[in-house]
Amino acid sequence: EVQLLESGGGLVQPGGSLRLSCAASGFTFSNYAMSWVRQAPGKGLEWVSAMSGSGGSTYYADSVKGRFTISRDNSKNTLYLQMNSLRADDTAVYYCAKAQVVSPRDYWGQGTLVTVSS
Amino acid sequence: QSALTQPASVSGSPGQSITISCTGTSSDVGGYNYVSWYQQHPGKAPKVIIYDVSYRPSGVPDRFSGSKSGNTASLTISGLQAEDEADYYCSSYTSSSTVVFGGGTKLTVL
Numbered sequence: 476e477v478q479l480l481e482s483g484g485g486l487v488q489p490g491g492s493l494r495l496s497c498a499a500s501g502f503t504f505s506n507y508a509m510s511w512v513r514q515a516p517g518k519g520l521e522w523v524s525a526m527s528g529s530g531g532s533t534y535y536a537d538s539v540k541g542r543f544t545i546s547r548d549n550s551k552n553t554l555y556l557q558m559n560s561l562r563a564d565d566t567a568v569y570y571c572a573k574a575q576v577v578s579p580r581d582y583w584g585q586g587t588l589v590t591v592s593s
Numbered sequence: 594q595s596a597l598t599q600p601a602s603v604s605g606s607p608g609q610s611i612t613i614s615c616t617g618t619s620s621d622v623g624g625y626n627y628v629s630w631y632q633q634h635p636g637k638a639p640k641v642i643i644y645d646v647s648y649r650p651s652g653v654p655d656r657f658s659g660s661k662s663g664n665t666a667s668l669t670i671s672g673l674q675a676e677d678e679a680d681y682y683c684s685s686y687t688s689s690s691t692v693v694f695g696g697g698t699k700l701t702v703l
Contacts, residue, residue, distance in 0.1 A: 535691070
């Protein structure tokens with residue numbers, strides 16, 4: 476059974492940093508691209524970032540480019556999102572999802588809430 | 594990259610058919626056959642119901658179908674059921690090698 480489990484969310488002050496993790500199981504992690512998608516409270520979905528299975532290619536939304544870094548450790552079956560210089564408008568539930576190149580596909584995690592507030 | 598345009602809400606009675614549109618540009622919807630549709634129930638993670646314009650993942654009922662014409666993609670749900678009441682989002686691959694989502698459509702089953 477495929478499972479994606481995000482962790483690392485919480486309350487952080489504006490300008491602060493946070494690292495999200497997404498632990499994957501039930502499939503050959505290194506064979507698949509992975510993505511991050513976020514959803515602000517009461518709002519729609521926003522694609523954030525994606526990474527190829529090998530980790531050699533990364534992609535970012537303009538809204539996070541230069542502040543967020545996606546990475547993965549295929550030996551640990553884990554995807555990461557390092558978030559720096561956080562702003563109030565980064566407040567959202569962050570989902571990781573198995574991807575086809577950059578597009579989220581068939582399996583999503585349950586999400587982790589990031590709140591940026593003083 | 595601007596969000597794709599979806600109607601804010603649609604509604605239909607059980608058994609009826611509804612269509613949700615998703616309008617983009619030639620740099621996203623019109624330029625690639627990489628449109629996906631997601632269903633999201635309150636408090637739950639999104640679930641892909643259509644990918645690559647018209648393909649259904651296994652387990653998704655054939656009541657759900659997708660199509661595209663020019664810069665506009667469409668999701669049709671036939672034989673509407675109460676459990677179809679949810680938010681629906683479209684997404685598309687873009688010329689910048691990113692993904693853009695639509696603003697979402699709330700489907701109400703009357």
